[in-house]
Structures are given as C-alpha cells and as structure tokens.
Amino acid sequence: MGQDFWLFAGVGFAAQLVDGALGMAYGVVCSTILLATGVPPATTSASVHAAKVFTGAASALSHIFHGNVGWRLLALLSAGGIVGGVAGTYLLTSINGERVKPYVVAWLAIMGLVILYRAWRGVQPRPFSWRSPLPVGLAGGFFDAVGGGGWGPVVTSTLMGGGADPRQAIGTTNAAEFFVAAAISASFLAALLSGHWVSGGLRQHIWPVLGLIAGGVVAAPVAGWMTKVLPLRLLTWIVGLLVLGLAGSQALVLFR
Numbered sequence: 001m002g003q004d005f006w007l008f009a010g011v012g013f014a015a016q017l018v019d020g021a022l023g024m025a026y027g028v029v030c031s032t033i034l035l036a037t038g039v040p041p042a043t044t045s046a047s048v049h050a051a052k053v054f055t056g057a058a059s060a061l062s063h064i065f066h067g068n069v070g071w072r073l074l075a076l077l078s079a080g081g082i083v084g085g086v087a088g089t090y091l092l093t094s095i096n097g098e099r100v101k102p103y104v105v106a107w108l109a110i111m112g113l114v115i116l117y118r119a120w121r122g123v124q125p126r127p128f129s130w131r132s133p134l135p136v137g138l139a140g141g142f143f144d145a146v147g148g149g150g151w152g153p154v155v156t157s158t159l160m161g162g163g164a165d166p167r168q169a170i171g172t173t174n175a176a177e178f179f180v181a182a183a184i185s186a187s188f189l190a191a192l193l194s195g196h197w198v199s200g201g202l203r204q205h206i207w208p209v210l211g212l213i214a215g216g217v218v219a220a221p222v223a224g225w226m227t228k229v230l231p232l233r234l235l236t237w238i239v240g241l242l243v244l245g246l247a248g249s250q251a252l253v254l255f256r
Helices: 002-022 026-036 041-065 071-092 097-121 134-147 151-161 166-194 202-229 232-255
Strands: none
Touching (some): 041 134, 071 134, 071 166, 097 151, 097 232, 134 166
C-alpha cells in the first residue's frame, strides 16, 4: 500500500505541475494511469475527481494569489461546469462513456491547431468578448465527468482559441475546476448511495487516490507561479502542442 501511495504521489505531482501551469492534463494523465492498472472507468472518474477537489482547491488559491483569475469568467465557467458535470456523471453511471470520446478528440485537434496558428502569427490576446462562457463550462464539465479528465483540455483550449489571455484562461480554468470536481464527486456519491451505481471496489483504490492528492497539492503553488512568469507566446506554443498531443494520444487509443 505504501508503494502505491508514493508512486501515485509522483504521478499526481507531475500531472498537477503540467495542469496548473498549462491548464490541462491532470485528469487525463491520472485517469490513464488508473485505467492501465485495471481500475474500472466509472471508479477511475470518481477517484480522480475526489483527488481534484483537493488539488483544485490548492491550484485555485495559487492562481488567485498570482493574479491569474478573472472573476466573472470564473463564475460563469463554474456554473456551466457544475451542470455539465452532474449530467455527465449520470450518463457515465448509466451507459458506456466511450461513445462520446471521438467528439472530444476532434474538438481538441481543431482547438490545438487554432492555438498553434495564433502562436505562429504572434497574435496578441484580445478582450474575451463571448456573451456567456456557460456553454464552454457545460461541455467541459460533461466531458470531464464522462472521460475522467477533459475539463482543462476542452475549456482552456476553447478560451485560448477564442483569443483569451493565456494566463487568465489557464488560471480561471484551474480555479473553476475545484467547483466542478466537487459537484461531480457529490454526484458519484449520490449515485452510489442511491444504488444507481455500484462502485466496483472504490475502497480498494484509496492509497492511489491519497497519493494523487498529496502530489497534486504539493505541485499546485509551483504551477501557479510558472503560469505567471512564462512568456505569453511560449505559453501559447506549449499549450497548443500539448492539446494536439493529447488529441493524438486519445485518437491512437480509440482507433488501435
């Protein structure tokens, strides 16, 4: 059990360092590792979101401290993400969530190309003029619950593709993730208590989950600082490449 804790603490640290600095990848990385060790998809999603409640809180505080959060955007993303996350949880505990993954992969590929184009052209961030980011949060929360990770890739990439300031997009997405993860975790608990979902041995994976929490909480303050100090154009290049990489890796899994 102790070995599991330290192994997953290392995974959680690395995943949160990338997620906190670039606005994505914690859920995807952790879910991939848990699934590879034989944890069922719904149990994986429940475990990762339980961990993200704690890592999300630490990340949110770090980004707020470094001035990377837009408050209006935070409120709208959180509201949409909570609704989408609850709906996605119900779907995942009812049917096979793999059916929606091809749509997520396609969207990530498109957004990755848009972000790289902006980095190549050196386009400066412009005031984010969307009338309501609620639909972005709704989609991000839904895919996050279904896939065990997807909030950051969907939301951060869409905000940056739309011209939002990279630091604000990353910091606000990370801060909102705390509220979304809490709502999804509560939904899994409600499904478990109501008998709608049988967890498949959630207690057996307590040490990996505790490891993910410990590693992520330690990495969160460092990641928030990295977002603040990295040059905007470099940050845009890195995020674009990461989005395309995530899309490519998920496509290989889907079509192999």
